Amino acid sequence: MSDTKPPLPARTFDPWPRIPIDTSPDSDFYRLDRIAGSAATGWALGPDGAYAQNRPLADIVDNAVREALLHLLELGLIDIDSERMHAASGWPTRRQAPATEQ
Structure with missing residues (x-):
């Protein structure tokens, strides 16, 4: 990785370069993904996790991502x-894969 x-997009809805x-x-990404995935899955x-508490899927996903990032x-x-992050006028909320992955 470079x-x-x-550069950040010039306007809010312009595409973000990936x-x-x-x-x-x-x-290294693969290793990082495994570490984060293990934290989120755990x-x-x-035993006291979201799945055992029958929480809504959206809540489980949001909090699993939070746990992995933390x-x-x-x-x-x-x-x-x-x-x-503060210099951007907005952030894309959906991942747009680079052209090589589409």
């Missing part, structure tokens, strides 16, 4: 680019 991020990510089984399926942040494996 250390240089593409950073190519290596998702192969020997990539939260959702644990876990990665607490381990220092990811950082929040606050400057970039």
Whole structure:
């Protein structure tokens, strides 16, 4: 992955340029995905987890993502680019895969 991020879109609904990510089984992304997935699954399926409490799927997904992000942040494996986040006029809420994945 490149250390240089593409520029933010000029307007709110302009497409965001995507950073190519290596998702192969020997990539850092794959390892990070497994760590985050384990944290989220443990939260959702644990004895006192959301699944056992019969919580709505949307609640389970939102909180599983939160748990995974918190876990990665607490381990220092990811950082929040606050400057970039606050400089954007809006954020896409749906993932648009790079052209090579579509």
